[in-house]
Structures are given as structure tokens and as C-alpha cells.
Amino acid sequence: MATLPRQLHLNAFLRNIGQHEAAWRLPETRIAGITDIDHYIDLARTAERGKLDAIFFADHPVLKGKTEFRPFDALDPFTLVTALSGATSQIGLVSTASTTYNDPYSLARRFATLDHVSKGRAGWNIVTTANADAAANFGYPNHPDPDHRYRRADEFLQVTQKLWDSWEDDAIVGDKDAPRFVDPDKIHRIDHVGEHFSVAGPLEVPRSPQGRPVLFQAGSSEPGKDFATKYAEAIFTAQPTLEEGRDFYTDVKARIRRHGRNPDEVHILPGLSAIIGGTEAEAHALQRQLEDLTVPDYGLEQLSSIVGFPVTHDDLDRRLDFTDRQDTGTHFIKSRYALVKRMVHNEKLTVRELLLRLSGGRGHRVFAGTPEQVADTIEEWFTTGAADGFNLIPPALPSSLSAFVDHVVPELQRRGLFRTEYTGSTLRGHLGLNRPASRFTTAASAPAC
């Protein structure tokens, strides 16, 4: 039998009622969806109907500014994705969670439990938290600097992995006659003592269906990329152009190889916010409709925080002048600053034009077109070394997700690029990833996947 051709991996990154900052103002958008479980159940089932690899949710443990003019992720992502486990049966369930504002024992316990209750569908998108304002909700005087955050993240991952390994697969004996409930020799303390944590273990949760949840990562600074190449099994990234996408792909795959890992076992998934129309004209009309609904006050505030100096209504018809300006923000802001500067310079955009360009993707790539055109761009990135799949970020919800599932997925399936049925029921299965063995299990006793 021939091996299957390389397959795309597609996740749905669900931002409340839509990624586009003006999606909430569309006539058909239901505002109450932001906190309504039925809205999210509908999205999860649509994504599962489309045979996507996973749904996933962002994590920002702080109320972001300027909520007056746009919705935000209002629900705790881990709790939300857990609640959706029962409404679905095959799709992966990925929650973002911060290594800066959690403790490793509790988080390992929750993810192992999610893996059990979802029968092997849990994934963790590891972040160190982008939004510095979060610190004030956790009694920190300041958001720790990136080096500190990534050192903590590294130790956090060591601890959680040891905890997930602390039960061997066959530790539960359940011999009613002996009597012997578990074999204590197959449950291991971890006795971790390090710079940030000391954790005795073992976890109280027996080893979960996937062994460990699938690890996703979304850092893009140097320490972020190092961390990702060490731990991640899939990498989310924002890449606005094919060229930048290829550079990132080549760079990260090479780093992974240098770390002694198999680059095929780490999927690179850029974001894609697709505005889909039956014809090209329809797609562009929908994009124009969204742009017409953007609120300049909101965009100006966002832009000011990216560039680090105030941009006002008076600037709308000018081009931003970066002469004598210096970026002083966090790296996350730094990379967006560089992006904005490049856009203004290359495309000679006024502030008004710039705001519209930023409104749809907030750093992620926006593409408007027909289902065939969307499939074409996906295929191009996938086959020319820029992506192993995509992180779909529907501009308006539920409509843009349904449009993708109903019109783009069948096109990708016709081209043989995407599964027509799930072949397994775990997230590792969908992603073609191995189930890791516990570090405490002797090779001989490790079960097959």
C-alpha cells in the first residue's frame, strides 16, 4: 500500500464572536455569543464536521483595554474547552495557558484530567503571557522580563512532563483478590527542586490516554523560538507574507534539527484569517463591509500602543513618520512595530489605510477570495516550504468558520490535501505524533501506541 501523501493540519482558533475587530457590528452577529456556551458548541461541532485537527482558544488573564469598542475573549479558555469536550467526540481541544501565572502541579493535573475526560484530545498552547497588564492581577509589581519568563517556562515544562510521566501505563492493577489496587513500584515521586519550583509528586492522576497532552507553542522572540524547538510539537505563528513564512519555516525547522529532533514531528502552522465569498467580488465586498465598520478610536489606540507614541485623528490622512522614533516595548510589541514600519515604508500607507490593514488580522495574515483562491494559497504555502498547515482565525463567527468548512474544506479534500474522515480519535492521532513513553518505564514494558 502506498503511504498517504503529506496531509495538511488545520486548527480553528476561535476568538469569541470573530477575529476582525468590527465583526461584532455586522447585522447578523449575535453579541450574546461572547459568553454563550451554545455559540461555542455550534462552533466546535462545525469544526468537527469539517474534520479539523483541533479547536483552540487564547488565554489573557486580564481584561484588555478599550473593551468599549470591541469584544474580547471573556471566558477562561481551559474551562471552556473542557465544557466542549462532551459536545464533540473526535476533534482536538487545545487551551492556551501561561507558565508565568500558573503553578505546574495544578496545571499538569488539569491537563491530565482533560486528556482523560476527552479520551485523548487535550493540547496545551504554552505561552509566557504577552500582556504585561496581567501582572497586576497576580500581585506581581511587574510582568517579568522575557528571559526570566522563558527560564521559568523551561523549568515549568520539566516539572509538568515529569508529573505526566509519574504513573507508568500499567500502574493500576485492580486485582480484587490479591487485593492490590495499584502497583506502587509503578508510581514515581519526582522530587523536583529547581530555581523556580520544588514539587514532590507523583501526580494524583493516572497516566492519560495520550501520555502527555500535545504541546503547542506560539513564541517568536529568540528565547521563544529556542523554547519552541525544544518542547513544541506544533508551532503557531503570525506570518503576513509567503516570503516571511518560508524564512520562518526554514529557520525553525533547522533549529529543530539542531536540537536533535525530527523536524517532521513539529508542525508549523501560520495564522490565516480568510474572508470567503462565492465570487471574488463578494469576498472583497465583505472585506469592505468589515472595514467600513471599524472604529478609528479603537484602531488609533491599538496603533499608538504598537508604535509607542500617540497617533490621533489628526494623523489619519498622513503617513506615519518613524524618524527619531525608537521602539521601547516588549518583544511582542517590537515585532509588530517592525511589521508596521515595514508596511508603511513599502506600501506608502496613510494612517487611515494602515488602520484598515491592521483591523482584520491584528498581525495575522488576512486573505479575501473565493474558496478556490483560499485553497490555492493554502496549497502554495503548504507545498513550497512555508507551512505544515494553518491556524484558521475566522474573521466573523460563526459565519466565516461555516464558510470555510462548507466550501474550502471540500476543495482541499478534492485536491487530496486534507482528510475526508478522522482516522483516529486522539489529537496525537490527527497530528501523526507518537505517544511518548514515560521516562520511568523500561523500554521493554512500553505499550504500543
Added chain:
Amino acid sequence: MATLPRQLHLNAFLRNIGQHEAAWRLPETRIAGITDIDHYIDLARTAERGKLDAIFFADHPVLKGKTEFRPFDALDPFTLVTALSGATSQIGLVSTASTTYNDPYSLARRFATLDHVSKGRAGWNIVTTANADAAANFGYPNHPDPDHRYRRADEFLQVTQKLWDSWEDDAIVGDKDAPRFVDPDKIHRIDHVGEHFSVAGPLEVPRSPQGRPVLFQAGSSEPGKDFATKYAEAIFTAQPTLEEGRDFYTDVKARIRRHGRNPDEVHILPGLSAIIGGTEAEAHALQRQLEDLTVPDYGLEQLSSIVGFPVTHDDLDRRLDFTDRQDTGTHFIKSRYALVKRMVHNEKLTVRELLLRLSGGRGHRVFAGTPEQVADTIEEWFTTGAADGFNLIPPALPSSLSAFVDHVVPELQRRGLFRTEYTGSTLRGHLGLNRPASRFTTAASAPAC
């Protein structure tokens, strides 16, 4: 219309595959149930079929000793109860969570989210964590002493309540034309700064259906009772005899009154582990079957840790001698120590007999009888000032829960003591508790419940 007679409140406290330490050894017990979501879905639906107020789960963030000889709560309770939200539609969902090993922002965020995704069914059983071994999983050199734990718990509750209040009910405007997504004047920072926490807020979760989750509490020391009378809306307690139950009930209701609260708005719910048989003989045979399956090694270890000195196989046919012994344990252990000493003294029990007495309830009351006899004892406690309802702790799962729902519930309904249908769909509704107003809402703008 006449007001309804006072109604019982019944929760199902679900301990994995059964509260009785030997339940796992019964031929019909499915060992895999311990981590199997289908087992818990079945239990939750049975409880909902019985119109119980809530299901609830314990929290012990550490693997307890002697797992070799008996099962334990293997899953994170909050994650488990969240996963069950979609499998049920009316029953309350209560998770225990520790104020010692959580931070208030994250916990408030998770409970508010659970309240949204369950449409108003969330409850929090507040504990300061009984098991001192948990400290080693969180980098604490020692489990903090009770005074410290309850001071922290008090401040923890202040913070979480402020966070749940931080959004007024009508903060989301959703005016697409204005445009105005929220009214920022109805979202409040809390700027809490205290001994243990400093938390800026607001919460990012809009106010949830119940306003705040229902607060349960299970402390029984002096600071524990003070805390409960200040915050709890329902109190779980272990009371072995009717006399002790009445004393506790009278004491706690008086304390509540002294705190200026309405004692009818705080339900006192003792534990009850009912072994049910079609006839009295059948019930006693089932109890004997369970007792015959207990493992002395396990019981001896448990007993040693309660009394604080080693009790061995050689002691099985003697009576324990407490002369010259002093209790040195935590209060939790202290109250169990006193209980054991009293039992040995009053009933002249040998160690072997004592172990059997302790095997079923682990401190909670065990009662074996017919459905009518179980209903009789419930009615007696309920009508003579010892209980507002019960915390049912089924000895074997799922069998003892089904037996209660199929045979005792109809008997209680016939007697007019228990609802035949849910009259609302929130946990506050089931418990007859008011929905609290946000402290930031002026009285005039508060919505009706």
C-alpha cells in the same frame, strides 16, 4: 396559595467508585470507572433523574498514601465537574477548591466561567486543604497552620467576591450603531491590596447567571466555623449521631444569627452513607459483604495516622489504650481522634471492630436499612433540628446512588419532603437562595432574580 412546606436539600458527594474503602472489591465494581468520564456521566445523570440539588467532588491536590489498597479521587474535580456540565442540564455542579493552593484571580475566573457554561449551576466548596502532604507539591516547606490558612481564606473570599461583582449585570451594551460594546462605567477595577494578595481587576468574565457561584464550606474547627458562618450558603459536615448533629446544627445556626445573617439562608448538610437493601436483612448482608472485603493493612495504617501511634496486626483483638497518649495532629485529625477515642470508650470496641466501623464512612455516618428506614432517619434529622438536608455519600458506585434515587427518593417525595420536579434551572434556585447584587450596582438598577 399556601407556601410549600420546607423541602430537603440533597447533594451527591461522588467519591470515584465508592466511599466505602472496600467498594472496589465488590464483583460488580468497574475499576476503570475511576478515570472514565462515562462512569461519571452515568452518575451525574442518575443524580439528575433523582432531582438532587447538586453533584459534588472533593479536592486533594496530592496523591494520598496507601493507594495500593484502595482507590482515590484521581481526577481534578473542577475539570471533571465542568466536563459534566454538558451531560446534564439542571443539577448543580459543585467543585471543592482550596484557598491555600490557588490564586484568587484564576479561581474566580474559572468559577465565573463554569457558571456561564452551565447556565447558572456552579458551586464552590471552599476548603483550606486538609491533607498536609499537599504542601510538597507547591513548594511550601510546610502546610501553613490553620490560623494562617483561614486568614488567607478570608482575604481570598473578599477578593473573589469583589471580582465577581466587578461587572454590573448590564455592562454589556452591544450597541452596533453607537458603536458601544460595553459601558466602561459599569466595569470596576477592584484594586485590592491586602496581607496575602494584591489584585487589580476587573475580572475579564462578565457577570455570570448566578451573580456569584454558590458558596459551600466544610471546615469544623473554631476558625473553620467562623469562616463558614461568615461566607457559606451551605455547610457540609460529618456528624455520626443524631445528638451530635443537633448540637452542631444549633451551634452553627446561632453563630449565623450572631453574624447578622438569616439562618434559613445557610443550609446545614451532614454526610450520610446509606447502605440500602430491599429488606433489612439484605441491607445488613451488603454491609457485611463490604466489611468482609476490607483490608486490615489499610485500616491499620489509617487508624495509626488518626491516633498518632502505630497500631499493628497484633493489636487486632485488643482494645486500644489511650492512657498516656496525646493527640498532636492537625485539627482535622484532632476531631477524628476524639471521635475514635469516644467510640472505643463508649462501645468497648476491639481494634478489629473499630476498623470495620471506620471502613464505611471515614468519619461520616453510615446507615444500613430499607428505603423506608433510610427515609425515616432522614425525616427525623430534618424535622428535629439536626439537618436541612444531606450530603449523600454512596458507599459503592454506581449501585448505591441508583438504589437511593430509585427507592429512597420516591419515598421522600411521597412524604412531601422532596421535590418531584426541578422548579428552576440554577443551583441558587434549587437551594432557594437569592442572587446577590453586585456591590457596585446602585440598588435601583439591580435586576430581579
